[in-house]
Every structure is written in structure tokens, then in C-alpha cells.
Amino acid sequence: MPTPHKTLWSGRFSSDLTTETIAFTHSIEADTRLIGYDIWGSQAHAIMLARQNIISDADLKEILYWLRKAEEDFQNGTLTLDPNKEDVHMNVESYLIENAGIEFGGKLHTARSRNDQVLVDARLYIRDEILNVKRGISTLCEGFLSIAKEHVDTVMPGYTHTQHAQPISLGFWATAYVSMFFRDQKRLQAAYELVNTNPLGACALAGTTFPIDRNITTDLLGFDSTHEHALDVISSRDFIAETLFALSLAMANLSRISEELVYWTTYEFGIAELDDAYSSGSSIMPQKKNADIAELTRGRTGRVYGALMDLLTNLKGLPLGYNRDFQEDKPPLWEAFDIVKACLGILPNLLNTTEFKTERMTDLVNANFATATELANYLVKEHQISFRESHEIVGWLVGELVAQEKTFLDWELTQNLLKQKDIDLPISELQQILDAKLAIQNNQSLGGTSPAEVSRIINSFEEQLNEIAKHIYTCQTQIENAINETQRIIEETLAK
Ligand code: ARG
Numbered sequence: 001m002p003t004p005h006k007t008l009w010s011g012r013f014s015s016d017l018t019t020e021t022i023a024f025t026h027s028i029e030a031d032t033r034l035i036g037y038d039i040w041g042s043q044a045h046a047i048m049l050a051r052q053n054i055i056s057d058a059d060l061k062e063i064l065y066w067l068r069k070a071e072e073d074f075q076n077g078t079l080t081l082d083p084n085k086e087d088v089h090m091n092v093e094s095y096l097i098e099n100a101g102i103e104f105g106g107k108l109h110t111a112r113s114r115n116d117q118v119l120v121d122a123r124l125y126i127r128d129e130i131l132n133v134k135r136g137i138s139t140l141c142e143g144f145l146s147i148a149k150e151h152v153d154t155v156m157p158g159y160t161h162t163q164h165a166q167p168i169s170l171g172f173w174a175t176a177y178v179s180m181f182f183r184d185q186k187r188l189q190a191a192y193e194l195v196n197t198n199p200l201g202a203c204a205l206a207g208t209t210f211p212i213d214r215n216i217t218t219d220l221l222g223f224d225s226t227h228e229h230a231l232d233v234i235s236s237r238d239f240i241a242e243t244l245f246a247l248s249l250a251m252a253n254l255s256r257i258s259e260e261l262v263y264w265t266t267y268e269f270g271i272a273e274l275d276d277a278y279s280s281g282s283s284i285m286p287q288k289k290n291a292d293i294a295e296l297t298r299g300r301t302g303r304v305y306g307a308l309m310d311l312l313t314n315l316k317g318l319p320l321g322y323n324r325d326f327q328e329d330k331p332p333l334w335e336a337f338d339i340v341k342a343c344l345g346i347l348p349n350l351l352n353t354t355e356f357k358t359e360r361m362t363d364l365v366n367a368n369f370a371t372a373t374e375l376a377n378y379l380v381k382e383h384q385i386s387f388r389e390s391h392e393i394v395g396w397l398v399g400e401l402v403a404q405e406k407t408f409l410d411w412e413l414t415q416n417l418l419k420q421k422d423i424d425l426p427i428s429e430l431q432q433i434l435d436a437k438l439a440i441q442n443n444q445s446l447g448g449t450s451p452a453e454v455s456r457i458i459n460s461f462e463e464q465l466n467e468i469a470k471h472i473y474t475c476q477t478q479i480e481n482a483i484n485e486t487q488r489i490i491e492e493t494l495a496k
Helices: 019-025 027-050 059-075 086-101 114-150 170-195 214-220 230-234 238-264 292-315 323-350 357-365 373-383 388-405 411-419 429-434 437-443 452-494
Strands: 155-160 163-169
Touching: 019 411, 027 059, 027 086, 027 114, 027 452, 059 086, 059 238, 059 452, 086 114, 114 230, 114 238, 114 323, 114 452, 155 170, 155 437, 163 357, 163 373, 163 437, 170 238, 170 452, 214 452, 238 292, 238 323, 292 323, 292 357, 357 437, 373 388, 373 429, 373 437, 388 411, 411 429, 437 452
Parallel strands: none
Antiparallel strands: 155 163
């Protein structure tokens, strides 16, 4: 007898599930964003079944008609996912059976399991989201490159240990982030390739005795290839772990920019100022202007790492085959994508509206011996002493100046101190050697901070951004062609 909670798999069960069981096991919230992919997967599967004469053309027509209707009804709110039906797959199949009748709707699940079905949905979803994240990263890189172009010879202190190290250009700083984000693009692309293989046809775990052709659904769903080993593909979620790892490192990089923006905008540093529209204030202290967007990005990084740790822990020790534990892979993955996309959505605006205080950067670079290495290099080149000896001399010079609360800019003192070490330099020469702008100009080694190198790097990075955009376009086109081909077959079938 049908019961209120009768499920499509309840044949062997003699009692209903309790509401508690249903509440505990369903995955409706996480599944809602999969319905479009679930329907596309079902359309491709049904077309394959008909091509292989496993179902008839009349069956196919009926199934395709109602699958399309399910999509429309979901869009217009007539079809909502019911937790009593457990997941998105059962909701769509029940809709089909209710509307097309069991004699048609009941055939869709031939040679298929929810185990391969859920993998199709997840892979199609992740594929789209990886491309979205890649686009977001490229937009951020464009922001960094426009800062770089404007500031190839704007000097600022470069830091090691957060202490003044050597002068660099702001453009050099900005291109460093682009260089980092290109590796994120590569990691995301590598994850994309692991994601983009077709699990459909693996069925529950063992394949099937029906004469299916898995390559048909591979093409119709725009996958690169068919994931051959049925038991492996059903048992594995490492494609999600790879995706979460790529997202985690992207967040690490976003969090590092955020950290720099937080302290660059402090009174103490004062080398950047955020636009009012991208900051926030205090409810008690009227003077406050805070870098909350940067802090929230930094703070949300932990949630993305948490998603990765969650999944890795989920996978540990699972026996081969499908395990319901896998259902828990989706909420953290969704959250990770949502966080990364939100951060990538706002950070380019935050960055593009930030004002860099270039005068303050110059003052800082001159205030604290950032060109000491240049003086040491000069002595090696012009005074035939070893670098270690010259390091010692310049170190001593700095120590003396610090003791007297002076800097290199106290030129006469600097000159006289050097004389004590038998180094006699005219002040005009000292000024050249210790000039931060000249220092960066002369750092012309490959990948160094010179404007010439930074300009070359900017050009090369712009080309790489173009290549990435072309690749995203190729992936997107492969997906769209597959959607169009599926839709074309549906039109053709429905017109018969
Ligand atoms: N909701 C399930 C998941 O997300 C779908 C697959 C269920 N399969 C099963 N044999 N119970 O993993």
C-alpha cells in the first residue's frame, strides 16, 4: 500500500520511514542547486538508452517532454524539492513518474544508479564553478596589472620579516600577485581536468548488463573522456579534494593581499587608503575607518580550509563502493565556492579604488637604510673588496648612524664615517649610490624589480591572461556545444 512517505526504493520495506529518519538523511538544501544538471544528465541518459534500443523512441519522447517540463516547473516555482523524496534525483524521477506515468517515467532509471547520477551532477556543477572562479581570478589579475602599469617606477620599501629590506617598485609588488594567481589558475585547470570525466554508466558500482554506450553521454554532457573504471569512479571524490585544495590556496593568496591591505592602511604604515565605499566605521569611535572587506576575506579563508579538511577526513578509511558519507561532500564544497566567488567579486573593486600613497612610500624607503645593500654592492664593484668585507663595513656604518639617530641622508656624516674605513666618496656619488629610484632601475637581473623587467613581465603576463581567457572560452564552448546538441536532439525528438 502506498504510504505518505513511500519512496521509489521502498519495495522491500514494510514500514514507513520516521519523519526523524527523513529529516536526518535528506539532502534537499544541498541538492537544490543541482537540479538543472540533474535534468541535463537525465536527458543525455535517456537519449543514450533510446539510441541503444534499450528504450523505445516513444518512451524517449515522453521522458524528454516531461524532463523539460520539470525544468520549467522548477523555474516557475511549481516544482519544489520535497525532503520526503530524499534528494534531487528522486524528486525529478518522481515528477516524471507522476506526470508521464510509470510505464514511461519508470524507464528513465534503467542502467543507472543515483551513485553515478550524483557524480554527474556534481561534476557538471563544479566544472561551471571552476570556470567562474578562473574568470574572477583573471579580473583580479587585470586589476593588479593596471596598478603595475601605472607604477613601474614608483618606489616603496620591499620587506623581509616585515622589516625594510630593499627598495622595490609598487608595480613589482603588484605583478608578484599576478604571478602567484597564475599558479592558482593552473591548479584550478588541473582540477577541472580531473573533474571533467564522465562517471555515467558506472551505475551502482559494477557497470550493467544493458548494452549501454557510455561515450554517447560523454559527448552529450561535454565531458573530455569517459571515466572507465566503474568501481573506482563510484568510490572516489578526490576530484572534489583537488578542487578544494585549489580553492584553499587561492584563498591563501587572497588572504595575503587582504593582510597587506589591512596593515598598509594603518596609521603606522599609511601607504594606502581605502575608498570610503569599500571600508566601514565604528559604532563608538567616530574617527575609525576599517578594512573590513580585507579582514573578512582573511577570516573566511579558514572556512575554505575547513571544507578541504572536512572532505579529506570524510574520505579517510572509506571502503570501496558508494557510501552515504559521500553525501556530505557537497555542503562544504558549495560553501567554499560561494566564499571564493564572493571574495573574488569584491576584491578587484576594493583594490581598484585603493589609493596608494606614493610620497609616503618614498619617505619610508629613504628613512631606514633600504639602500644599504646597494652601497655594499658598490664597494664590491668599485673597491675590489669581497662582498663579506663590504657587508661588514656598511653594517658598521648603519650601526654608527643608528647610534647617532641619523640616516644615510645625513650625507656629510655618512661620508666621514666611510672615510674612517678608507673609503672616500664624494657626496654626489653617495647620493647616486643610495638613491632608491636608481637602485630599482639597476636591478635588471631576470625577474628583478627594475622598470625594464617589470614592463617586460607586465607584457608577458598580459599575454598569459589572454591565453587563460582563450582556454576558459574553449572550455565554455565545449559545455555550450554539448548543451546545444542535447537541446537539438530534444527538439528533434519532440517534433516527431
Ligand atoms: N544524495 C546522495 C548523495 O549525495 C545521492 C546518492 C544516493 N545513493 C544512494 N545509494 N543512497 O550522495
